Amino acid sequence: MKQGPARRRRRTAGGALLLAPPGTAALVGPFVTPADIPSDGMPYARGDGHPLGTDALGRDVLTLVLRGGASALGVACAAVALAVAVGAVLGLAAAASHRRWLDDLLMRPVELLLPLPSFLVISVVGVGWRGQPVAVALAVAALNVPAVARLLRATALDAASGPVAEAMRLQGESPTRILFGHVGRAVLPVAAADAGTRVGATVFTVAAANFLGLGLDPTSPDWGVLIAASREALFVQPWAVCAPTLLLVMFTVGANLLADGLMPRGAEPGGRAAAWNQ
């Protein structure tokens, strides 16, 4: 794909800019808002000391939005971070193993879990451990591990068995230097870009589970829950739906753009197709 470096930089910068508001809300919000949000207004009131109005229970939407980012984004981000960590260990270990049985032992079970429909697991876990973000995060992480492990194994194998690595081995470079100096540098951007798109998708899935009432408590201040709870008031008090939506959209668009910018040129979608033509 022909893309000027300037355009890539613009994309990366745009992504970071879009990520800033939802990121700040999630990081700072919990510290500037009370843990228990009082129902001090009329249901779906607008103005009247509430800049973004109130929700069905008369709670201040601005406070809710600031409070709700941590659970909406935190679960997804923590889960993806965990998935990448576990997936990287599995994938790199499988790639580094010189024994085929060890590779199979590590990768086959992981591949078995690939077709498990993610939504089902999340809803089962969400219902089972109602209101337990840790349980949901663990489930989401477990669901993402197979794909991450597979991708990173393939990338690492490519780099580790490629001519650059062979040349380095013939020069007597230590395995550590080959791993960190070459294989790691090849894997890192791929892992980062993959994590970017994965975070976006995971935020969705978690929010959708909460929206369906299969996750958190229906009164908890989560963006997904908030959207679900205020849906009937879309035209009466649009901010109750639009504010959390806007933040969610900014987050996912930002994550996607950032991932695009980070993606190394050879590993872009279709990169493999290009490779077998050469």
Place this chain on the structure above:
Amino acid sequence: MEPVIEVRGLTARAGTATLLDGIDLTVAPGEVTALVGPSGSGKTTAALALLGEAAPGVRLTGTVSVAGTQVVSAQGPTGSAPAARGRLVAYMPQHPAHALHPARRIGPVLTELARLHRPDSARSRSAAAAHAAVALRTAGLPDGGTIRRRFPHQFSGGQRQRVALAQVLACGPRVVVLDEPSTGLDTVARMRLAGELTRLVDGGITVLLLSHDLDLVRAVAARTVLLARGRVVATGPTEDVLPAEPPPAPPASASGPLPSPEGDSRGEVTALQAHGLSAWIRPGHRGEVLHDVTVGVREGGCTAIVGPSGSGKTVLARCLAGLHERHRGRISLFGESLPVLRHRTPRQIRGVQYVWQEVRNSFDERRTVVEQVARTAVRLRRLSPEAAERRATEVCERLGLAPGDTRRHAASLSGGELQRAALARALLAEPDVLICDEITTALDAASTELVTAELARLRRESHTAVLWIGHDLELVERLADDLVVLDEGTVVESGGCHSVLSSPGSETTRLLLRSRHLGTRSASPSAPAPPDVRGEEEPCP
């Protein structure tokens, strides 16, 4: 006879650079015309102009007509050029294997092309199929029922080239343009190619052959046009333009005489030895490509391994270097058993160094070439980074690489320059044994001399043993004292280089020698190309 191609005053400009400067070219029907010149002389630009095609940013002027259809006029390619492609003139690229669609069976593509270009096939499926069959046969492929249902990857490398030729022929063109068809072919395959070109012409097709392979040109072309830096410098019957090769003279520029086969540099100690080596490429001992091979190279000696493509030469080299792990048998260095590379001690790694043919992607894009070359000395000779870099620059310079070039990244160097940088990377280890796998394929004559001279110096002064793999028997004869002939993974003959070549005992060796009348080329084109032309290959974009 009416010429089938008429080119008058063809000029190609890219920005301010002039790629072609007023070329005149006439191709008579029913014979092979060769367009000869070093890389960068504008052969491909001229050939693509026959299709009315120019690379992005290149402007064409002049007139080009093919079989009466004008494809380039003073205003550039004409509107009738697209209709001429395939039907009148068909182009076969330099690496034809890339020109095959990996996801389509070859039969449907052949019939598709026949239906597009042949009036009788447009409506009749059977006529198109018949044309496809003829094309396959003419290209030298058996036309069984199943072959047309195969995908390109189900053919061997040489067969893929034939499939690409069959595609060209299925169009039924008046003129076929072949761009460097002998690149990468071993001598036997080259001889076969020469036969095929002659058969094409006998079949009534006009051939324009672009090549810098002068022996091939002499063997097949009736007329030759010599191109240098975008200008025609000579044209006429081939024997006038390219007089017969003088007998191979000893290289003038070599620094010091090459060691004679009986020279005193050859010790009696065996440096590297493989005994009973078998190797396979798929897990579980499947796909065996080497069967019980025994080879050795003496200290300060040079053993050459020759054989047709696919005989297992590279796998053998990779086994010895420790890179190919799926093997069985004993490999030893001065009697000490060698494990696979990742279990070798630094001392053992230093002892055996390997340089291979396709080196471009063995250089890391993030570091400069000299940095990577110098690492060998840092790791294996315990030099300080500064000393290693000085040493790297020195060795590179001896191989003809200016310090300014090596301080750049690999992408901006040509294939021939990288080839020599890779050799320098191995030489910095000061190895006991150097394995060279076709390391001169991308080099012009002058660079080849530099490389062989450096190897000779090492053998003389450091008693380095060289294991040389190559197609070029003339070069092998000059370099090697022992010869091993490999065919289909088995050693069919081995012994002293001269005795094997003078009295071959196996069919493979005889075949290699028979095809040699094409293969006794000195790599230098006798074209008046300036010796400093950075020749070999364009750097990657």
Place this chain on the structure above:
Amino acid sequence: MARYALRRCGWTVVQLAVLSVVVFLLTNLLPGDAATVDFNEQAGLDQVAQLREQMGLDRPLSERFVDWTGSLLTGDLGTSLVGGEPVSEVLSRSVGVTAALAAITLLLLVPLAVVLGLLTGLRAGGRTDRVVSAVTLTLASVPDFVLALLLVGVVSLRLGWLPATWVGADDQWWQRPELFVLPVTVLLARTVGGLSRQIRAGTIASLNAGYTVQARRLGVPPARLVLRHVLPGAAVPGVQELARAGDQLLGGVLVTEAVFAIPGTATALVEAVRNRDVPTVQALTLALAAVACLLNLVADLVGRRLAPRTEVLR
């Protein structure tokens, strides 16, 4: 190819077997069961115990698993704990709507994504490319439940053009195509972006590939070049993405069925999860997982045909 297909099918069977174990364990991990949900407040402890015994919930896990797989193999999906009707009944009642929804979406998705991918890929960097890419990226970044809410709010409630829910449609849904417009739109918006992006990338790669250049030089006219030479190469990443879109689609179906009150499998599943109706959850989850498995199988086989050299299964 035949050998590969056979091996790949065998692998799918193993996958299904393992999935059934995972599904069984996962559903049995649900704290609380149907007995406690049914009678949370009013029931006394002994009543709950009695009910548990009646439902067979007091037996050890391994015993129940053997029973369950045994009856699965004979085609018996078990009995719903809530309604008392066979789960196969629940499945057959609800599967039609969901299958229709998915089929219509796929039928529209594939040509739409191919057209968009080709359009943007052939003119990469141009204005069409930038506009279409921006729109699909934004659409893919709006959560589907929000999109569904907005569509219902604007198109149905404000403008009154299309029905907002399926409530009241009951069994006549196949006679009312207008019911499908909004749900299918939501499902398309979610999946078309990813797929068309893959096809765009494939188109660019294929367009610059040696085989396309050669076909052009052999005089293959532009339209034919795109359809017969560029597209088969471009489809490779697309097919893999389509299998991945299956999982997204499933999540999308759950949300759209909930928002539009569609009486489909997903609704039945959400309902069953809420009620801790373990046999129903097990059977429906397994059915959906099997569909995902088969989708992957088909994608791998088609991908193998399109790019014969890529080893999908090591």
